Amino acid sequence: MTEKIHLTDAEWRERLSPEQYAVLRQAGTERAFAGAYDQNKAPGLYRCAGCGEPLFSSDTKYNSGSGWPSYTAPVADEAVEEVRDASHGMVRTEVRCAKCEGHLGHVFPDGPRDAGGLRYCINSAALDFEEKP
Incomplete structure (x- = not known):
């Protein structure tokens, strides 16, 4: 079981960019084809x-054509x-960080x-990418 972290709204606002806050904390969605990782192939x-x-690997990433990074698992x-x-x-079925x-x-x-x-359809704003050396 993953140990949860709990921050106040003010702490989340300090930690995240406005776009990240809107997606991660307010269940927002970035515009299709506008995210940093949609076309990332590294x-x-x-x-x-x-x-x-850690959430997703490039090994399960594929181009779904949806405009958002997509993963099979x-x-x-x-x-x-x-979550429903x-x-x-x-x-729909919402996907949240555990x-x-x-x-x-x-x-x-x-x-x-x-x-x-x-197809795990994920907002780029909800992700940080760590490239393999």
Whole structure:
């Protein structure tokens, strides 16, 4: 079980950029094709921009054409939490960081079938990238 971190709203605002705060703490969404990591093809590890927890590997990243970085799986099942999201007139599955509970994006059942069939559609603003040397 991942140990949770809890910060006040003021501490989150101090730690995050306005865009990161809007995504991670207010469940916002960046514009399609505007994020820093949508087209990133470098090998490495994607960490939570809020707490640094490892979330996704470049090994599971693929170009879904959606305009957001897409992955077939997190680095570990316990790295993320999935929560039912009935906002905006639709039912989806929200993906959150298991450590800081920051909103990352959503998971959909339309990913590559040969890799499990899931598409973790994640906001670049919710991520920091650590390139492999």
